């Protein structure tokens with residue numbers, strides 16, 4: 001008789017702690033079609049070498065990295081209201097990537113490129129120091145249980161790395177609907193010497209970030225949302 005396999009966070013030989021678990025999710029026919037039609041134009045391959053942003057976007061423009069765009073609702077909106085910026089968007093969830101490709105096709109967006117890969121590795125191996133004008137991390141997985149807090153993205157080592165990848169004056173915008181995580185964000189970002197807070201504490205929601213369906217529902221139920229906008233010195 002064999003033992004029950006260990007849960008992912010208990011696997012003893014895991015190389016690094018990941019901020020995500022690859023969920024089984026169904027890719028719809030529309031998403032699969034979007035992969036086929038738009039994937040060759042907008043999907044980038046992960047390669048552990050510096051990204052040539054002007055070459056992949058076909059122009060020189062400010063580059064904003066988004067970590068974990070989910071189904072891409074906010075991403076597509078922001079790309080449409082900020083046509084002068086290039087958005088480099090990372091997500092590991094296949095249906096989400098398909099969903100964003102579908103939005104790109106439907107809305108004719110040309111300023112998004114997608115990397116279906118762990119953003120932590122992208123940051124480490126593809127993005128040189130001072131290469132980013134901004135970073136968006138919206139509603140990162142809150143990992144509610146304390147034994148899972150180590151999986152949260154916003155922790156000192158990652159924030160230190162992010163800060164070095166920002167250009168001086170570049171910004172880091174995070175949002176969460178989980179108050180204890182918002183407090184952790186405020187503490188961790190506030191302690192990073194390369195960053196300063198653009199607001200006295202939490203920031204007003206910048207206009208470019210839309211209220212997504214999920215967020216509207218939360219707000220109707222009386223839940224809070226916290227935005228944080230820090231800038232590299």
Ligand SMILES: C[S@@+](CC[C@H](N)C(=O)[O-])C[C@H]1O[C@@H](n2cnc3c(N)ncnc32)[C@H](O)[C@@H]1O
Pocket residue numbers: 019020067068069070071072074090091092093096117118119120137138139140141142212214
């Ligand atoms: C809770 S969802 C939020 C999605 C979206 N930002 C929104 O506001 O709806 C967090 C997403 O981050 C993705 N994610 C977590 N860690 C990641 C990583 N290291 N690299 C890329 N994506 C990641 C997950 O797959 C998930 O889709």
